[in-house]
Each structure stands twice: as structure tokens, then as C-alpha cells.
Amino acid sequence: MSKTALEGLRVLDLTQVWAGPTCTKILGDLGAEVIKIESGRRMDISRGGIKANSGAGLYPDGDPGDEPWNTSGLYTDRNRSKISACLDLTHPKGVEVLKKLVAESDVVIESFRSGVMERFGLSYEDLKLIRKDIIMVSLASQGGSGPERSYGSFGATLEQTAGIASFTGYLGGDPRTSGTFLPDPMVAFLAIGIVLSAIEQRRTTGKGTYIDLSQREVTTGIVGEMVMDYTMNDRKWEPNGNRDSVFVPQGVYKCSGEDSWIAISIRTDDEWNLFSEILNFSLEEKQNSSTAELRFAQHDELDRLITQWTQDKDAHNVMHDLQAVGIPAGVSLKGDQILADEHLNDREFWEEIDHPMVGRRPFLSRPFKFSKHPGSTRSHAPLLGAHTEYVLRSIAGLSDDEITELSDLGITSNDPTKFQTAL
Amino acid sequence: MSLLDKPFSEDLPLNSVKVLDISQGVAGPYAAKLLGGMGADVISVEPPVYGDYARLAPPFFEDDPHVEKSGLFLYLNTDKRSITLDLSSEQGQSIIKPLIEWADIIIENYAPDTLENWGLGYKDIEAISAKTTLVSITGFGQSGPYKNYQDTNLISLALGGLLQITGDADKEPLKVGGRPAEYIAGLSAFSGAMIALYAQRASGEGQHVDVSMVEAIATAQMYSGLNYAYLGVNRVRANDIAPMYPVSNGHVGVMYRQENWDDFCEMIDHPEMKTDERFIDNVARRENIDELNQIVAEWMLKQDKTELYHRAQGQRMPFGYICDAEDLFSSEQYDHRGYFVEIDHPVCGPLLYPGHSFFWSGEKLPMGRAPLLGEHSESIYEALDFSKKQLSDLKEKGVI
Numbered sequence: 001m002s003k004t005a006l007e008g009l010r011v012l013d014l015t016q017v018w019a020g021p022t023c024t025k026i027l028g029d030l031g032a033e034v035i036k037i038e039s040g041r042r043m044d045i046s047r048g049g050i051k052a053n054s055g056a057g058l059y060p061d062g063d064p065g066d067e068p069w070n071t072s073g074l075y076t077d078r079n080r081s082k083i084s085a086c087l088d089l090t091h092p093k094g095v096e097v098l099k100k101l102v103a104e105s106d107v108v109i110e111s112f113r114s115g116v117m118e119r120f121g122l123s124y125e126d127l128k129l130i131r132k133d134i135i136m137v138s139l140a141s142q143g144g145s146g147p148e149r150s151y152g153s154f155g156a157t158l159e160q161t162a163g164i165a166s167f168t169g170y171l172g173g174d175p176r177t178s179g180t181f182l183p184d185p186m187v188a189f190l191a192i193g194i195v196l197s198a199i200e201q202r203r204t205t206g207k208g209t210y211i212d213l214s215q216r217e218v219t220t221g222i223v224g225e226m227v228m229d230y231t232m233n234d235r236k237w238e239p240n241g242n243r244d245s246v247f248v249p250q251g252v253y254k255c256s257g258e259d260s261w262i263a264i265s266i267r268t269d270d271e272w273n274l275f276s277e278i279l280n281f282s283l284e285e286k287q288n289s290s291t292a293e294l295r296f297a298q299h300d301e302l303d304r305l306i307t308q309w310t311q312d313k314d315a316h317n318v319m320h321d322l323q324a325v326g327i328p329a330g331v332s333l334k335g336d337q338i339l340a341d342e343h344l345n346d347r348e349f350w351e352e353i354d355h356p357m358v359g360r361r362p363f364l365s366r367p368f369k370f371s372k373h374p375g376s377t378r379s380h381a382p383l384l385g386a387h388t389e390y391v392l393r394s395i396a397g398l399s400d401d402e403i404t405e406l407s408d409l410g411i412t413s414n415d416p417t418k419f420q421t422a423l
Numbered sequence: 424m425s426l427l428d429k430p431f432s433e434d435l436p437l438n439s440v441k442v443l444d445i446s447q448g449v450a451g452p453y454a455a456k457l458l459g460g461m462g463a464d465v466i467s468v469e470p471p472v473y474g475d476y477a478r479l480a481p482p483f484f485e486d487d488p489h490v491e492k493s494g495l496f497l498y499l500n501t502d503k504r505s506i507t508l509d510l511s512s513e514q515g516q517s518i519i520k521p522l523i524e525w526a527d528i529i530i531e532n533y534a535p536d537t538l539e540n541w542g543l544g545y546k547d548i549e550a551i552s553a554k555t556t557l558v559s560i561t562g563f564g565q566s567g568p569y570k571n572y573q574d575t576n577l578i579s580l581a582l583g584g585l586l587q588i589t590g591d592a593d594k595e596p597l598k599v600g601g602r603p604a605e606y607i608a609g610l611s612a613f614s615g616a617m618i619a620l621y622a623q624r625a626s627g628e629g630q631h632v633d634v635s636m637v638e639a640i641a642t643a644q645m646y647s648g649l650n651y652a653y654l655g656v657n658r659v660r661a662n663d664i665a666p667m668y669p670v671s672n673g674h675v676g677v678m679y680r681q682e683n684w685d686d687f688c689e690m691i692d693h694p695e696m697k698t699d700e701r702f703i704d705n706v707a708r709r710e711n712i713d714e715l716n717q718i719v720a721e722w723m724l725k726q727d728k729t730e731l732y733h734r735a736q737g738q739r740m741p742f743g744y745i746c747d748a749e750d751l752f753s754s755e756q757y758d759h760r761g762y763f764v765e766i767d768h769p770v771c772g773p774l775l776y777p778g779h780s781f782f783w784s785g786e787k788l789p790m791g792r793a794p795l796l797g798e799h800s801e802s803i804y805e806a807l808d809f810s811k812k813q814l815s816d817l818k819e820k821g822v823i
Contacts, residue, residue, distance in 0.1 A: 005618050005621065005622040006618065006621060006622070008625070009621070030618055058649060058650065058654065059653065060653055061653070061654070061655065062654055073649050073652070077649055143760055143782070145759065145760055145782075146756045146759035146760050147755050147756055147759060148736070148755075151736040151741070152741035153741050153743065154664075154665060154678050154741055156664040156665035156678065157742065158743070160665065160667065160674075160676040160745050161732075161743045161744060161745075161746050163746050163747065163748065163750075163751050164599060164601065165600075165667070165674075165676070165745050166746060166747040166748075166750075167600040167601070167747070168589075168599050169597070169600075174667065175667055175745045176589065176590060177664060177676070178585065178599045178603075179585075179588035179589040179590070179658075179660060179664065180588060180643075180644045181664070182585075182599065182603065182643060185607070185643035185645065186606075186610055186643065189614050189639075189643075190610045190613065190614070190780070192617065192618065193457065193610075193613040193616070193617040194781065196617035196618060196620065197436045197437055197461045198436060200436065200437060200617070200620065200624070201436035203439075203624060204438070204439045205434070209436070209783060210785070211782070211783060211784075212782040212785075213780055213781040214762075214780055214781065216756075217757070217760070217762050217781075220762070221606075221777055222601065222603060222606035222607070224494075224495070224498035225494050225602075226600075226601060226748060227748055227751065227763075227776070227777050228494030228497065228498050228776070230748030231494075231748075231774045231776070232482060232484045232771070232774060233482060233484075233485065233486060235482070236747045237600070237747070239600070240600075241597065241598075242595070242598050245481050247575060247577075250575075250577060252577075252581070252595045252596050252597075253595075254595065261581075261586075261595055261596050263577045263578055263580070263581035263596075265575035265576075265577050265578060323569075323572045323573060326573055327573065328573040329573075330572075330574075330577075330578035330579075330581035331581060331582065332581045332587045332596045333581065333582055333583075333584045333587060334584075334587050334647065334651075334657040335584070335646075335649075335650050335651030335652075335656075335658055336651045337584075338583075338648045338651075343569040343582075343637075344641065346566070346568055347564055347566055347567045347638070349638055361652050362648065362649075362652050364642050364648065364649070365638075365642070366642060367607070367608070367634060367635075367642045368611050368612070368614070368615035368618075368632050368634045369564070369634075370615070370619060370622075370630055370631075370632055370633075371633075372628065373622050373630065
């Protein structure tokens with residue numbers, strides 16, 4: 001198959017940070033043409049700013065180089081398979097050019113604070129005048145309406161405000177967040193399907209769409225049963241460590257080696273029979289733990305006995321031995337281990353591509369594989385404004401003179417150090 | 424228009440899409456629910472007698488275990504029709520064929536090779552209906568050395584690398600609450616199905632989409648592998664991303680950002696901290712986080728969670744406050760957007776459910792209740808030309 005899955009789809013990407021860029025990078029991997037609009041004045045936060053230590057930096061071997069904004073790993077992973085054009089939207093001429101690009105695009109995705117696109121004169125109503133069947137997707141933190149519409153958030157704070165953190169935590173302990181920004185990829189993985197649903201609707205009706213999505217609401221969407229328990233039974237969930245409401249015992253147990261752990265879930269009495277045999281339980285101990293109810297009642301003690309068995313064993317050996325008899329067990333993989341994992345590598349989960357300033361690094365692939373249109377990391381993340389001229393000439397249809405004028409006005413500048421406001 | 428089609432009363436984005444949901448549990452049904460919520464016609468095929476195993480999972484309405492009272496099932500199966508059919512039987516495998524032909528998308532989550540053994544693998548489906556896409560969701564995917572390993576939500580979090588970075592450094596790694604691996608795989612399956620549909624509309628051909636829960640988590644957590652790939656060190660667990668502090672009536676999370684630092688110091692009545700070298704930038708604050716936490720924690724204890732949240736957001740500080748279910752229902756923001764929707768159900772009555780997370784051209788798309796077990800068997804099998812006599816025979820044999 002030479003054709004890509006999303007051939008012919010052109011996406012204007014006005015998003016930044018994590019959720020939006022992850023959505024568009026996957027669209028790009030699968031063949032959509034993704035044009036990322038940034039400017040020297042307002043770079044994607046993931047680029048890490050003009051100084052090297054603004055917190056977003058995941059620089060290659062810790063070295064930001066002369067242009068840190070082009071080397072941050074957070075940017076390079078989330079923005080591969082795209083092209084980058086610089087356009088200052090705070091200038092009316094920048095907006096004018098953007099409108100020319102809208103006329104040539106199927107989809108516009110943005111993640112500004114709610115209200116910013118209107119101020120640029122780029123609301124859905126404005127875009128519709130340029131292209132009747134345009135599809136516009138806004139990925140605002142709280143959506144485009146309501147008293148909190150202009151509030152900001154990050155994935156970690158969304159875990160807090162959407163309900164997940166309230167019952168994530170150690171038994172009887174305080175709330176915790178995931179340690180990453182889980183709502184962002186969730187929004188991204190949902191938004192891909194939403195964009196393509198709008199495309200399917202356009203195919204059958206000829207109509208465009210405006211989608212106003214709330215990242216917080218998407219996040220609550222993955223804890224539906226927690227909400228249902230409240231509406232059905234007035235019950236509020238609390239942190240329960242690594243335990244489950246059905247699988248018992250379930251836990252994360254110490255293994256040999258530094259910070260080395262194995263996760264084990266016992267789903268059925270049969271699995272427990274097998275496991276208690278492996279744990280060398282006596283007949284009496286087995287009888288005393290033969291049902292889920294009995295096991296829930298002595299979960300602490302079972303955890304202690306399981307740890308006694310795992311603590312001097314290699315986590316991978318425990319996993320393979322338990323899985324060999326059909327017991328769900330998995331090593332809590334560290335960063336280096338997940339890069340080296342034999343299963344993920346056999347499935348070519350990691351992709352590599354050369355980047356002129358970052359070198360050759362592994363990239364996360366995608367959460368799905370396609371038998372006929374596999375997709376891939378098609379190109380390295382663009383240097384800031386690397387494709388400005390191409391986009392202006394070939395897509396917006398500007399003349400040489402017009403391009404020169406924009407450049408002279410600084411609207412297409414790709415040098416963030418020229419803008420005092422850039423941080 | 425096939426006799427099988429559900430008559431639509433409204434124009435919805437995916438009215439043109441037909442989905443056969445032969446999955447159970449969380450991930451597959453969630454993907455099918457999302458498609459159904461956008462207007463796709465979804466027929467869910469459940470095993471006879473007990474149905475989808477999520478029907479047996481808590482929480483139950485009034486804590487009464489019953490196939491029509493699982494909150495998990497009710498939430499995950501809105502906007503679907505339900506028929507019962509035993510796919511492990513030869514007759515079931517033949518009865519499903521016209522439904523395969525009908526479907527644009529089939530979603531399944533059986534163990535790898537199960538469908539092949541039933542003569543319903545992707546190759547068989549392709550032979551029956553070239554346009555149809557099969558979306559398979561499993562723990563480890565359709566290939567690779569761990570393909571036949573057993574998986575649960577927790578195991579996916581472990582092998583996807585998320586578990587290791589959640590929790591505290593001096594304790595065991597911690598799972599994120601709920602069933603994040605299953606739900607994130609469900610979101611992925613929804614998008615995977617739509618990508619395949621886009622390609623199908625151009626080529627006429629369906630394909631096999633392979634979703635792995637472990638890979639869904641590995642992609643979502645992102646940090647741990649990349650951290651090592653770029654910096655050569657493993658990320659350590661810590662409550663340091665938007666750390667949470669106890670306040671008088673709950674917890675509040677603070678996202679420390681340079682641009683907010685001066686305002687933050689003013690707010691907590693420690694203006695002298697603005698120039699304190701220990702906290703001067705992100706790097707310094709991370710190094711001296713214990714000292715910072717001590718100062719901040721003391722001030723926090725007297726605060727009210729929502730008052731502080733709104734006050735901080737008013738100054739463009741992206742704080743969070745820890746919401747439990749009750750807080751979500753008292754959120755003015757959720758209320759304003761009508762996030763929770765009331766859905767009536769013949770057994771459980773009217774209840775509030777989490778609704779759509781978006782407006783579609785200014786409207787909330789409708790959301791219809793989950794089906795009773797086999798609620799639509801009669802009408803759908805009639806549309807497939809089964810006589811009443813045939814149906815009662817099949818029922819007797821336990822096929823439907």
C-alpha cells in the first residue's frame with residue numbers, strides 16, 4: 001500500500017503544549033498534511049522558551065544547544081510529521097494570511113484560552129465566511145462557555161478538577177495525580193476520532209462543524225462508574241492504593257534490585273488456587289483464602305506473604321513464571337526498561353528518525369496499528385518556521401513581494417530572541 | 424437502507440456508520456459508545472444468559488447485583504441496541520455473517536486467535552465483507568512475545584510504564600484510580616476505527632486495527648521512555664507536578680510557573696519569597712521543594728478549596744482543586760454546560776450520567792440509555808428473516 005490512511009486531509013494546527021499537538025502528530029503520522037502555525041512572538045510552550053531552563057526542557061543529553069526552542073524533546077516528539085510556518089496573529093496581516101490558509105484547509109484545531117480566537121477575528125463564524133464547510137475544533141480546558149471558560153489548566157490539574165485524583169492515592173492517604181499529564185493524551189486520542197467524525201459528516205451532508213470540547217469533561221468521562229456510584233448510591237470513592245473492587249489480591253510487590261516491582265492481579269478463585277500453590281500455602285491457608293470474600297478480609301496479610309515470596313526475586317522472572325501459568329503479572333517498567341522491552345520492540349513500538357539538532361532518538365509510535373496503512377513518524381519535528389516560505393507561496397498563494405513584506409514587518413520572523421515578550 | 428438499520432429521528436454526524444460491537448468489558452464498549460454517541464448505529468452482541476461481563480461488575484444500583492443494574496455497564500453502553508448470540512457456537516458463527524456484511528466497523532476484545540478459531544478472524548471477515556474494518560483490543564496486541572499473556576488494568580499500567588512514575592519515591596508504585604488503561608484503549612479504538620473509516624471511504628476497503636492496552640498507556644504516559652532517551656536517567660516518582668496541599672475543606676493543587684511566581688508569593692502573604700534564591704526559578708524550586716512545601720502548606724491550611732481555586736484562576740494561576748463526585752455535581756461550570764445528563768432506564772429509573780464532553784455546532788448531541796439484555800433480539804432477528812419458530816428453537820439451544 002503506497003497510499004496513507006489520511007491522504008488528502010489538510011489540518012491547520014494552532015494548538016500547543018500536549019493535547020492538541022499529540023492529536024495532530026498522529027494525524028500527520030497517518031498521512032494528513034499538518035501545518036503548525038507558531039510565531040517567534042508566541043512559540044509552543046513545549047519548545048521551552050529562548051532560555052534553556054524554563055521547565056519544559058527535555059534537551060538531548062541535557063544540552064539545549066544554541067537554539068533551545070528547536071531541541072526540546074517534549075516538542076520534538078509531539079510535533080513530528082508536521083510542517084511549521086511562522087505567522088504573528090497579533091498583527092492583522094498575519095490574520096489575513098491565516099485566513100488564506102483556512103480557505104485551503106479541511107480542519108482548524110486550536111487550543112488557545114477560550115476567547116482568544118474571537119479576539120484574532122478567527123471565530124468559527126469568521127472562518128465559515130472564508131470556507132463554508134470548514135471544520136473547527138477548540139480544545140479548551142473547560143470548553144468555550146460557562147463561568148470557568150477562561151480558566152487555564154495542565155493535565156495534572158485536570159486530574160484534580162475532573163475527579164480522578166480524589167480516589168488515586170495510597171490506602172487511607174491523600175490524593176495523588178498520575179505523575180504525568182494523563183488528560184492530555186486522552187483528549188488527543190478522543191479528538192482524532194472527533195475530527196474524523198466531522199469529516200464523515202461533511203462527506204454525507206456537505207456541512208462543516210464547530211466542536212467546542214472541554215478537556216475537563218473528557219477526563220471525567222473516563223471515570224464514569226465512579227460518577228454512577230454517586231448518582232446511584234450516594235457513594236464517594238476514596239484512594240484504595242493498588243487494590244481492585246473485584247480482583248483479589250491485587251497489588252504491586254517489591255522485587256530484587258533498586259526500585260524494582262511486580263504488579264499482580266488475581267481475577268478468579270482458580271487463579272488464586274494456582275498462585276497459592278506457587279506461594280507454598282498450606283492446605284489450611286488455602287481453605288481460608290478460597291473465596292474472594294475471604295481474601296478481601298485478609299488482603300493486608302496476603303500482601304505481606306506475597307512480598308515475602310517476591311522480594312528476593314527478579315521482577316521479570318516473576319512475571320514470566322506467573323504468566324506461564326496464566327496469572328496476570330507485569331513488571332513495573334522504568335524508562336530504560338520500556339525502551340528495551342522485548343515485546344514493544346518486537347512490535348516496533350519505538351520509531352527512530354534523525355533530527356538535525358537532536359540527532360537520532362526514539363519516538364513513541366501510536367496506540368493503534370493498521371494492517372493496510374501502518375503510518376509512521378514521517379518527518380522530524382520542524383525547526384521553528386522551517387516551512388514558512390513553502391506554506392505562504394504554495395498553499396496561501398502569496399507572491400514574492402507579499403512574502404517579503406511580511407518578512408520585513410517581522411510577521412513571519414522565526415527568531416524568538418527578537419521578541420522581548422518571548423519567554 | 425437495510426431492514427437492520429435503526430430509524431434515526433435526528434441528523435447526527437455518524438448516521439452513515441454501522442457498528443457491530445462484539446466486545447465486552449470497558450475498552451471496546453467505550454469505543455462503541457463514543458461511536459453511538461456521534462450517531463452511529465451500534466448493535467451490541469452479548470452472550471446469552473448473563474450478557475456482557477460488565478453487567479456483572481460493580482457498582483450496582485442500590486448495591487443490588489443484577490444484569491440490568493451495573494453502573495459500569497449502563498454508562499458504557501448508551502446509544503446501542505442489544506442482541507444475544509453465542510459466538511462460540513457454530514450456529515452463532517453462521518448467524519453473525521449478515522451482521523458482519525452490514526457493519527462498517529466491528530469491535531472485539533477476545534483473546535488473540537479466538538475469532539480465527541471461530542472462522543471470524545479478519546481474513547474471514549474480509550472475505551465476507553471487504554469494506555468492513557475489524558478493531559481488535561487486547562492487552563498486548565495481536566503479535567509479539569507477550570501476545571498471549573494475561574492482562575488487567577493494573578498490568579497494563581505496569582508494562583506501559585505509567586505505574587512506575589505514579590506515587591511517592593519511598594513507597595510502592597501506585598495505580599491511577601479507576602480503569603485508565605481500559606478507557607484510554609477505548610479512546611484509541613474509537614479513533615482507530617475512524618481513521619480506518621476515512622481510508623475506507625476513499626478505497627472501499629476495510630482493514631484490521633490492532634489496539635493494545637499496554638501500548639495505549641505507553642503512548643499516553645510518554646514521559647518515562649523519553650526522559651531516559653533524552654537525559655539517560657529514569658524518572659523518579661514524586662508528588663511534584665501540581666503538588667497538592669490540604670486546605671480547610673479538601674485539597675488544592677498548585678502548578679508552579681515562572682510567570683505566576685510573583686503573584687503567588689503575594690497571594691500567600693510571603694512577598695519576600697519573590698527574590699528568595701531558593702525559589703527563584705523552576706530548577707531552584709524543584710531542588711528546594713521540601714522547604715517550599717512547608718511554607719506553602721502552612722498558609723494553605725486556612726483556605727477554602729473552591730474560593731482559592733477561583734481566586735488563583737482569576738489571577739491566571741492554573742490551580743486545581745480536588746473534586747470528588749459531589750464536587751463535580753456542585754461545579755457551576757459543569758452545571759452551566761449541562762455536562763451531566765438525566766437518562767431514564769426501565770429498571771433503574773432516571774439517573775444522572777456523565778454526558779458528551781463537547782458541543783457539536785452549538786448543540787449537545789442526544790444520549791440514549793443502555794439496552795436491556797437482548798432487548799432488540801426479536802426485531803433484529805426478524806429483520807434477518809428468522810421465523811418465530813426458528814427463534815424459539817435457537818433460544819432453547821442457548822444460541823440466542
